[in-house]
Amino acid sequence: MRVAILYSGGKDSTLSAYRILRAGHVIVALISVISHRNDSWMFHIPNVELTKVQAECMGIRWERVEVSGEKEVEVQELQSAISLMKGRLGIEALGTGAIASRYQKDRVGSICRSLGLGELSPLWGSPEDALLRELLDLRFEIYFTSVSAEGLGRDWLGSKLGESRMASLLMLKRKYGINASGEGGEYETFVCDSPLFKRRIKVLESETIWHHNSGTWEIKKFDTVEK
Amino acid sequence: MPKYKQTEEIIKLMSNKVNIRNCGTLAHVDHGKTTLSDSLLAGAGLISPKIAALALALDYVEIEQLRQMTVKAANVSLLHERNGQSYVINLVDTPGHVDFTGHVTRSLRVMDGGICVVDSVEGLMTQTETVLRQGMEEKVRPLLYINKIDRLIKELRLSPQEVENRLLKIIQDFNAMIETYADPEFKEKWKVNPNKGQVAFGSALHKWGFTLPIIAAKKMKFADIINAYTKGEIEGLQKEFPLDTAILDMVVDHIPNPVDAQKYRIPKIWKGDINSPIGQAMNNCDEKGPLVICVNKVIVDAHAGPVVTGRVFSGTIHEGETVYGLMCKTEGRVQQVSLYMGPYREITPEMAAGNIVAILGLENVRSGETLVRPADKEMMSPFEKMKYISDPVVTMAIEPKFSRDLPKLIDSLHKMAIEDPTLTVKINQETGEYLIAGMGSLHLEIALWDLKQRTGGIEITTTPPIVVYRESLTKALGPFEGKSPNKHNRLYASVAPLSEQTVKLIQDGTIYEDMDTKERARILREQASWETDEARGIWAIDSFVNMFVDATKGLQYIREIKDTLVQAFRLDVAEGPLAREPIRGMKVTMNDATVHEDPAHRGPAQIMPAIRDAIFCGFLSANPVLLEPIMKLDMKVPQDYLGGVTRIVAGKRGRIISLDQAGDVMHLISEIPVSETFDMSDELRSATAGKAFWGTEFARWSPVPQSLTAETIRKIRERKGLSPEPPKPEEFMSM
Numbered sequence: 022m023r024v025a026i027l028y029s030g031g032k033d034s035t036l037s038a039y040r041i042l043r044a045g046h047v048i049v050a051l052i053s054v055i056s057h058r059n060d061s062w063m064f065h066i067p068n069v070e071l072t073k074v075q076a077e078c079m080g081i082r083w084e085r086v087e088v089s090g091e092k093e094v095e096v097q098e099l100q101s102a103i104s105l106m107k108g109r110l111g112i113e114a115l116g117t118g119a120i121a122s123r124y125q126k127d128r129v130g131s132i133c134r135s136l137g138l139g140e141l142s143p144l145w146g147s148p149e150d151a152l153l154r155e156l157l158d159l160r161f162e163i164y165f166t167s168v169s170a171e172g173l174g175r176d177w178l179g180s181k182l183g184e185s186r187m188a189s190l191l192m193l194k195r196k197y198g199i200n201a202s203g204e205g206g207e208y209e210t211f212v213c214d215s216p217l218f219k220r221r222i223k224v225l226e227s228e229t230i231w232h233h234n235s236g237t238w239e240i241k242k243f244d245t246v247e248k
Numbered sequence: 249m250p251k252y253k254q255t256e257e258i259i260k261l262m263s264n265k266v267n268i269r270n271c272g273t274l275a276h277v278d279h280g281k282t283t284l285s286d287s288l289l290a291g292a293g294l295i296s297p298k299i300a301a302l303a304l305a306l307d308y309v310e311i312e313q314l315r316q317m318t319v320k321a322a323n324v325s326l327l328h329e330r331n332g333q334s335y336v337i338n339l340v341d342t343p344g345h346v347d348f349t350g351h352v353t354r355s356l357r358v359m360d361g362g363i364c365v366v367d368s369v370e371g372l373m374t375q376t377e378t379v380l381r382q383g384m385e386e387k388v389r390p391l392l393y394i395n396k397i398d399r400l401i402k403e404l405r406l407s408p409q410e411v412e413n414r415l416l417k418i419i420q421d422f423n424a425m426i427e428t429y430a431d432p433e434f435k436e437k438w439k440v441n442p443n444k445g446q447v448a449f450g451s452a453l454h455k456w457g458f459t460l461p462i463i464a465a466k467k468m469k470f471a472d473i474i475n476a477y478t479k480g481e482i483e484g485l486q487k488e489f490p491l492d493t494a495i496l497d498m499v500v501d502h503i504p505n506p507v508d509a510q511k512y513r514i515p516k517i518w519k520g521d522i523n524s525p526i527g528q529a530m531n532n533c534d535e536k537g538p539l540v541i542c543v544n545k546v547i548v549d550a551h552a553g554p555v556v557t558g559r560v561f562s563g564t565i566h567e568g569e570t571v572y573g574l575m576c577k578t579e580g581r582v583q584q585v586s587l588y589m590g591p592y593r594e595i596t597p598e599m600a601a602g603n604i605v606a607i608l609g610l611e612n613v614r615s616g617e618t619l620v621r622p623a624d625k626e627m628m629s630p631f632e633k634m635k636y637i638s639d640p641v642v643t644m645a646i647e648p649k650f651s652r653d654l655p656k657l658i659d660s661l662h663k664m665a666i667e668d669p670t671l672t673v674k675i676n677q678e679t680g681e682y683l684i685a686g687m688g689s690l691h692l693e694i695a696l697w698d699l700k701q702r703t704g705g706i707e708i709t710t711t712p713p714i715v716v717y718r719e720s721l722t723k724a725l726g727p728f729e730g731k732s733p734n735k736h737n738r739l740y741a742s743v744a745p746l747s748e749q750t751v752k753l754i755q756d757g758t759i760y761e762d763m764d765t766k767e768r769a770r771i772l773r774e775q776a777s778w779e780t781d782e783a784r785g786i787w788a789i790d791s792f793v794n795m796f797v798d799a800t801k802g803l804q805y806i807r808e809i810k811d812t813l814v815q816a817f818r819l820d821v822a823e824g825p826l827a828r829e830p831i832r833g834m835k836v837t838m839n840d841a842t843v844h845e846d847p848a849h850r851g852p853a854q855i856m857p858a859i860r861d862a863i864f865c866g867f868l869s870a871n872p873v874l875l876e877p878i879m880k881l882d883m884k885v886p887q888d889y890l891g892g893v894t895r896i897v898a899g900k901r902g903r904i905i906s907l908d909q910a911g912d913v914m915h916l917i918s919e920i921p922v923s924e925t926f927d928m929s930d931e932l933r934s935a936t937a938g939k940a941f942w943g944t945e946f947a948r949w950s951p952v953p954q955s956l957t958a959e960t961i962r963k964i965r966e967r968k969g970l971s972p973e974p975p976k977p978e979e980f981m982s983m
Binding site: 172 | 732846850852856980981
């Protein structure tokens with residue numbers, strides 16, 4: 022199938038793209054949604070502009086869609102944008118990195134049904150520890166770009182997802198019931214390298230912004246380098 | 249072996265309810281309660297007269313050590329002959345130390361009468377008043393034993409007439425307390441009359457004692473006794489007037505048997521329906537009725553496991569049967585039923601209503617539990633919640649010198665916390681230290697001693713005792729907003745100080761979290777001027793005396809996050825923002841909320857920080873104060889040394905509450921912050937050449953003086969590794 026991936030640049034949509042490709046599908050585009058509100062219920066991407074660079078590193082076409090960010094309206098806006106793209110790129114299915122958030126998956130599902138598209142969510146229902154393990158085993162290079170949950174402090178921002186972070190996430194799951202994959206908006210990530218990447222992204226300059234109990238990490242300057 | 253013969257006799261007698269007495273001692277520390285108990289044990293042949301004599305040279309902890317018993321209340325069943333009849337006396341021994349008030353309270357419930365031990369020289373002191381008051385609350389009939397008569401003669405060299413006057417004064421004071429604290433129906437009935445044999449006099453140290461009827465029967469007068477003692481005829485006195493006879497005669501004659509006692513005690517100490525079959529069975533002390541046991545004590549025995557001690561109020565408990573605990577909500581099989589003989593337990597196949605029993609095999613049962621048969625669990629309402637008058641005020645960190653001893657230490661601390669609910673054991677999550685908190689520095693000292701005994705003397709290191717503070721607020725403010733980190737949940741809560749009446753109702757156990765909502769609302773409306781609607785919205789009442797109230801109306805998803813909110817509230821009040829000390833006396837009201845519809849976005853990691861922000865922002869805005877524990881110091885000191893004492897009190901930020909003169913002795917009551925009391929004993933001893941007697945007890949929580957607040961907070965924060973300055977309200981506001 023010709024699949025377009027709803028792509029945030031984070032670990033889940035990247036892993037989803039990887040799985041979809043390995044399953045024999047063709048990825049025709051990575052679609053990044055830019056919201057005009059930072060508390061959108063559907064789309065939250067601190068380093069959204071960088072998804073274009075990621076797409077280039079992977080050698081896959083990049084498409085952007087802008088939405089207002091208003092609850093429910095934004096879903097409609099996305100649907101009309103994809104509707105236009107469908108004919109232009111010959112899309113047969115949408116791919117998502119959804120794991121556990123019923124809210125997001127239901128809305129993508131409704132877009133697919135309205136537009137007659139298939140829906141591929143290969144990560145749906147996967148246990149959090151298994152997904153984190155897979156990412157580490159596949160040597161994904163993942164950075165925390167936003168955190169917003171009890172137990173995730175400022176020091177997480179800009180840090181790399183490795184064994185110790187994975188252990189901490191699973192500990193916080195036990196202690197505060199967070200979703201260790203970040204499905205409850207606990208954290209967002211940015212992928213600098215993965216098996217899909219032909220070149221990797223090197224962060225040269227970044228900025229951490231902290232507000233009391235949540236914060237973001239923005240990449241200000243970067244380079245792409247040979248692998 | 250006389251012991252075994254006695255045990256058999258006792259077991260047989262235990263079915264004869266009218267010949268049973270359940271009693272215990274009530275006293276101020278050092279007034280001779282333990283030596284009295286020893287004399288009674290010796291009289292009944294349970295410990296040898298030799299050991300009882302040895303014991304009197306030592307203080308009570310060492311006595312306990314000698315007998316390898318714990319310092320905590322133990323029960324003992326004694327046999328006493330009176331007028332040709334045999335009586336079983338279940339004697340609940342209650343330690344006299346001020347810091348063990350919790351133990352006394354738990355013992356009182358299973359006793360029908362209490363022997364109040366008063367030192368003839370020192371008279372009635374605060375601690376005596378405290379236990380007497382508690383006894384009255386539990387409908388325990390008090391009797392008076394005036395101890396250490398020898399001191400009046402030998403030390404104070406009073407004439408027989410002066411001795412009589414002194415004793416009369418103590419009896420008057422005692423009756424005045426009964427007038428003050430007893431329920432109206434008992435005020436007259438319970439006052440003691442020496443001519444009726446309701447007061448015993450004697451010397452537990454020298455094991456002689458008498459009541460007026462006893463000496464009258466021997467055609468002697470009070471002065472004859474004093475003359476005999478003055479002449480040094482101690483052995484004659486011991487033979488002619490053994491103390492155990494005087495006390496046990498008094499107990500038999502004036503403490504009601506369980507059948508009579510339960511008739512008036514059950515309706516007062518049990519809140520269930522007295523006309524129900526269970527209520528009637530307890531009322532009649534019916535050994536054929538449904539089983540009801542009220543547990544006053546759990547001791548963890550190294551070999552046998554938890555030993556559950558309690559009073560059988562109705563029915564008969566048999567070895568091998570299954571019982572149900574109304575508090576722990578679990579069933580357990582009774583492996584063994586036994587009665588107490590000093591530190592020993594004697595196995596018996598069954599035990600009937602009216603007695604005190606020890607049960608093995610019940611792992612989950614704690615003191616305060618009500619045990620019934622599983623079939624009766626729906627019909628029985630538990631005995632009211634145990635009330636504790638004091639809060640733990642002093643804490644210390646504790647660790648083994650060698651880490652290999654850690655498992656032993658943890659195991660023993662765990663057992664101690666089970667046995668003594670006034671001793672709090674917790675782990676500091678950040679440092680991994682074990683913290684023990686108690687009612688005073690002496691309580692902790694004794695706990696450490698106990699710990700050494702249990703662990704076989706492992707070496708431990710401790711920090712100096714640290715005072716426990718409370719944080720509170722003085723204004724009602726709000727609502728304040730708390731946003732979840734993901735910004736998808738907004739909670740609105742306001743804060744207010746709880747009214748004094750409300751605090752009192754919580755503290756004395758009148759209202760509590762899992763009681764009937766309507767009943768609680770009624771009490772709050774009638775006694776603390778609450779609005780019914782608000783009172784019905786109470787979600788949580790926390791042990792530090794705070795409340796969480798839901799005032800939202802029909803909000804979406806509020807039910808789904810309620811448990812998380814309540815859990816967060818408990819965590820937040822346990823560590824306030826000023827200095828991470830518990831908050832006391834705060835009401836948090838949930839006013840409004842917008843909650844994300846997706847459960848993944850409203851998990852505890854989102855809701856907990858959001859409600860914390862609202863609570864702490866409110867708390868810090870509402871003129872927060874730091875509260876410190878205040879000790880009451882009750883002292884009798886010769887006039888010549890008064891100046892030195894008042895200087896010490898003043899130098900410790902103390903305040904004199906009252907000062908009375910009784911002969912040459914000044915009776916001084918003062919209040920001193922606990923933080924100033926750690927070296928006080930030494931100072932007082934040296935300032936009074938050891939001639940002052942005093943007792944201390946927790947008085948209340950009081951704001952730290954303004955001038956000291958900032959510095960005190962800074963010190964606590966630094967000790968805890970926090971930044972020296974407490975946070976500002978803005979730091980809990982989200983963007």
